[in-house]
Amino acid sequence: MNTSNLLISADNLCASRQGRLVLDHVSLDLAENDFITLIGPNGAGKSVLLRHLLKLETGQSGSVTHRDGLKIGYVPERFQIDPTLPMPVKRFLGLNNELKPDAIQTLAAETHCEALLERPLAGLSGGELQRVLLARALAASPQVLMLDEPAQNLDVSGQLQFYQLIEEIFEKRDLSVLMVSHDLHLVMSSTRRVVCMYHHICCSGAPESVARDPEFISMFGKDMAQMMSVYQHSHNHDHNSENEAAS
Amino acid sequence: MITPVLITAATLALLAGPLGCFVVWRRMAYFGDGLAHSALLGVAISLLIGISNQLGMILIAIAFAVALIWLRTQRLLATDTLLGILAHAALSLGIVSMALLGMEDAEVHDYLLGSLDSVSPDMLPILVLGSGLSLGLLMRLWPGLLLMTTSEELAHAEGVPVRVYEFLLMLLMGVVVAGAVQLVGALLITSLLIIPASTARLFAKSPEAMGVGGSLIACLSMVIGLPVAEQMAVPIGPAIVSFSVALFLVALSTKLLIDWAKAKRAAA
Numbered sequence: 001m002n003t004s005n006l007l008i009s010a011d012n013l014c015a016s017r018q019g020r021l022v023l024d025h026v027s028l029d030l031a032e033n034d035f036i037t038l039i040g041p042n043g044a045g046k047s048v049l050l051r052h053l054l055k056l057e058t059g060q061s062g063s064v065t066h067r068d069g070l071k072i073g074y075v076p077e078r079f080q081i082d083p084t085l086p087m088p089v090k091r092f093l094g095l096n097n098e099l100k101p102d103a104i105q106t107l108a109a110e111t112h113c114e115a116l117l118e119r120p121l122a123g124l125s126g127g128e129l130q131r132v133l134l135a136r137a138l139a140a141s142p143q144v145l146m147l148d149e150p151a152q153n154l155d156v157s158g159q160l161q162f163y164q165l166i167e168e169i170f171e172k173r174d175l176s177v178l179m180v181s182h183d184l185h186l187v188m189s190s191t192r193r194v195v196c197m198y199h200h201i202c203c204s205g206a207p208e209s210v211a212r213d214p215e216f217i218s219m220f221g222k223d224m225a226q227m228m229s230v231y232q233h234s235h236n237h238d239h240n241s242e243n244e245a246a247s
Numbered sequence: 248m249i250t251p252v253l254i255t256a257a258t259l260a261l262l263a264g265p266l267g268c269f270v271v272w273r274r275m276a277y278f279g280d281g282l283a284h285s286a287l288l289g290v291a292i293s294l295l296i297g298i299s300n301q302l303g304m305i306l307i308a309i310a311f312a313v314a315l316i317w318l319r320t321q322r323l324l325a326t327d328t329l330l331g332i333l334a335h336a337a338l339s340l341g342i343v344s345m346a347l348l349g350m351e352d353a354e355v356h357d358y359l360l361g362s363l364d365s366v367s368p369d370m371l372p373i374l375v376l377g378s379g380l381s382l383g384l385l386m387r388l389w390p391g392l393l394l395m396t397t398s399e400e401l402a403h404a405e406g407v408p409v410r411v412y413e414f415l416l417m418l419l420m421g422v423v424v425a426g427a428v429q430l431v432g433a434l435l436i437t438s439l440l441i442i443p444a445s446t447a448r449l450f451a452k453s454p455e456a457m458g459v460g461g462s463l464i465a466c467l468s469m470v471i472g473l474p475v476a477e478q479m480a481v482p483i484g485p486a487i488v489s490f491s492v493a494l495f496l497v498a499l500s501t502k503l504l505i506d507w508a509k510a511k512r513a514a515a
Binding site: 054056072074076078079081082084085086087088091092095096120121136140 | 271272273274390391393394396397398400401402403404405407445448451452453454456457
């Protein structure tokens with residue numbers, strides 16, 4: 001991989017929680033225009049890895065390097081606002097940054113939040129809140145968008161719409177996406193690389209090759225692997241034609 | 248005498264309004280109580296080593312905040328349990344030391360419930376300056392503190408130094424405690440923070456509106472409560488708090504009435 005287009009690079013990261021090693025020599029690179037989906041069982045250390053990549057925590061050993069001036073938009077896994085805090089969506093989007101009202105409008109239009117701007121944050125539904133958090137993550141025009149299980153509290157159609165929105169943003173904006181998600185079948189068409197982890201990186205690569213990896217099959221079972229190859233097929237097609245068009 | 252005290256009380260109230268919002272939003276009421284109780288230990292210590300009461304209380308407030316933050320990272324006990332231990336330890340130690348230092352019961356009583364007699368006039372300009380500066384600091388920290396209250400993780404990821412901000416917020420509460428102990432009394436200071444903010448919450452549509460509303464309501468309680476208490480020769484703290492609770496009840500019933508009328512109109 002060409003080092004000049006690297007945005008984030010984790011090298012041999014180790015970290016523990018309550019005396020247990022949750023990150024065991026993890027190395028991961030995120031380059032320009034990457035779309036990585038991070039999968040793994042519960043407690044595999046996915047969120048911990050994200051927190052390290054964001055430099056919210058530092059590990060016992062290993063390193064995380066950001067490209068100079070790198071901006072990361074982050075959608076955290078848990079978000080709970082106290083209802084006693086009267087926070088209109090509009091105010092939240094412009095909070096602690098210098099966003100002008102028309103920039104907030106544009107941002108809201110991009111993430112389908114226009115109708116929510118005057119509503120209080122505490123009264124939003126799960127899907128609405130995720131879109132607002134996405135808008136907030138995009139506010140600083142980041143080069144990297146990191147999402148931690150962004151659709152886990154949404155119903156199926158909500159999930160579908162949310163992932164479509166992520167795809168749209170990935171295509172329109174010049175950014176890379178790193179997402180923790182279990183809904184691999186829904187993000188297949190945009191995912192360039194799947195990274196499967198359980199404390200260490202078990203396997204990684206294009207979705208089709210990961211689905212055939214014995215470690216992946218032993219972790220998620222044959223059904224998941226099969227389901228992935230089904231979705232894989234149409235994805236392969238799209239991806240190739242896209243590449244041809246580009247070249 | 249009363250006018251300089253009123254001005255001091257009003258500046259403290261201006262600070263207590265927006266600060267009280269954070270106490271409500273971040274559920275720090277119990278922490279405020281602990282801080283206020285520990286103020287008595289601060290008074291005892293300042294008597295012992297011969298510094299001003301306010302300085303002693305601020306120092307103890309800092310020690311209290313640091314002890315709490317440190318103990319919390321140890322994850323031995325839940326935060327409210329830790330606060331209970333710290334607060335009552337400081338309250339008991341404070342009262343025992345005050346008695347050992349020869350303080351009269353009546354004087355201890357004044358620190359618990361507030362009294363104009365215990366306010367030293369030469370401290371007033373310093374208190375006004377202190378609350379003014381604290382208000383300025385709070386306004387500077389406002390956007391970051393708000394983001395951090397909305398989501399600590401998001402604030403952290405966007406580069407807000409959350410631990411520093413958290414400590415500064417506790418320090419500002421220490422300033423209010425140190426300034427208000429002699430007026431309102433250690434037992435009632437938290438109400439000066441949370442009642443005006445809660446009253447403003449009933450009608451506020453934005454965090455700023457709640458902060459400004461809290462300031463105005465706290466000021467009103469002080470400016471009316473103080474002279475009335477002096478006139479009627481009742482303890483100041485309870486008088487001020489009773490008045491602000493009355494304001495809260497009026498606001499609450501108005502709000503309920505408006506909501507009821509709206510619901511009725513919507514149903515019709």
